[in-house]
Amino acid sequence: MQLTADVVVIGSGMGGATFAYGLAQRGIDVLVLERGRRLPKEAENTSPEAVFVQRRYKPDDTWYAVDGTPFAPGVHYVVGGNTKVYGSSLPRLRERDFAETAYPSGVSPAWPFSYADLEPFYVRAEHLYNVHGSPADFEPWRSEPYPYPALAHEPYVAETLRRLAEQGVHPTTTAMGVDLRPGGRCIRCGTCDGFPCRWDAKSDAEICALDPAVATGSVRVVEGAYVDRLETDSSGRISRAIGHADSEPLEVTGRVFGLAAGAANTAALLVRSGVANSSGLVGTRYMVHNNSHIAAIDPRRTNDVVFQKTACVNDFYDDMGDGYPGGTLQLIGKVQASMMKTHARRAPLSVLKPMAARSMEWLVMTEDTPDPANRITLDSQGRITVSWTRTNYDRHELLLAKARELLKGAGYVAIFEQRFDISMNSHMCGTAVAGEDPRASVVDAECRSHDHDNLYVVDSSFFPSSGAQNPALTIAANALRVADLVPA
């Protein structure tokens, strides 16, 4: 199969689909190459057993730790990428996240552009992804209000927030990408976070960006198109993407290439191709956030919530009380007993069911700092290998302790923690970092390769640091920014 386009985009997740959308607004001819296919709409979309136990939508892909231990990574190779199952919590990073931040045990480096530079694109991304929210303390300044009002808390959540507020913190609403516009498609069901949406009501990249981009007539998508490598011409520009579509060889030429295969696959593709790596930094500074799930149990209260993911606590984002940043506490989608069993394997469902009925689940998220030793490499068989050691973890321990204290104060007598391991890397970023200095970064402030002026990296790989907020809105805002910078 031989194809050509003005701009060739590799990957249709948050970065690739939003980039294609931004280019389509300019009438630019775009071809999106996506290794996966459209995720089917079917009864299993809302089945915890199918999604979490049988892992129905997970690809048959294995990555390896440096000691050779295999693991199933937190990726989804479908049109829309990881956003097809994401939790659609869409906060902005904070202004401070774009500047250098010193931690007791590490440094979070500055970005080569500022929050003010990205702010107009955050506005556009919030409209594109139907973000609901309300401005609150601990949020950065905004030039326009949220497009839609924040999701209301259900009574069980409201009561817990009251108990938390009594202890001096200021719970706020979560910025959520769901279609709860007047007449919108969201039914506030209990299977949103971690599940695909049968009603197309979750603001994922396929529904909100790719499909509207295709509808303009400027964008074509080839599903099942795996890109193995990029090739250069004699002038050093990227000239071709080579791979296969199903079992057919695939060769795609273009004027400009936008790489958005997700942080690990983007790095793997660059390494396989031997391009964009004069700095030697491709694959390095891999970050994933320091994340933990908490299940907090109050045996006296039944948690009857349907849509739990409406609140967060950001009091400790900028300062844990010791002058250094902490992170965020966020409610996640209500966890059901069969989902608990994927981690508590030996516990019988008869025990997990009453637990799940009385538990409330949170995500505790703090920043990890970029370490050159944390990196993606390929082994001798070309398989993705991940070198990963936790960084900046003392901040995570402190925030976990704070979360425990607050939840105990709110009546939760039993608290279970699950610290994310090497396989729980769905927030991965930073393997082709952006910066001004070609010796210290892979792409420039425009996310253009220092080595090839027609190659852009538009997924989470460009993140110079990870901040401590969910990454997707920032990926989308940046993809819109870069789409405006591509020469016509």
Ligand SMILES: Cc1cc2nc3c(=O)[nH]c(=O)nc-3n(C[C@H](O)[C@H](O)[C@H](O)COP(=O)(O)OP(=O)(O)OC[C@H]3O[C@@H](n4cnc5c(N)ncnc54)[C@H](O)[C@@H]3O)c2cc1C
């Ligand atoms: C369960 C879950 C919950 C999450 N919840 C949230 C949340 O609430 N908020 C938030 O901000 N983030 C959340 N995330 C993370 C968020 O989904 C990612 O940060 C985001 O999707 C990353 O965007 P990306 O463009 O970098 O990569 P992806 O969205 O992963 O897209 C990469 C795409 O490239 C394709 N691809 C890969 N290799 C190739 C190749 N060689 N050739 C062709 N195509 C290729 C893949 O199939 C995929 O479609 C969650 C993720 C998961 C899994």
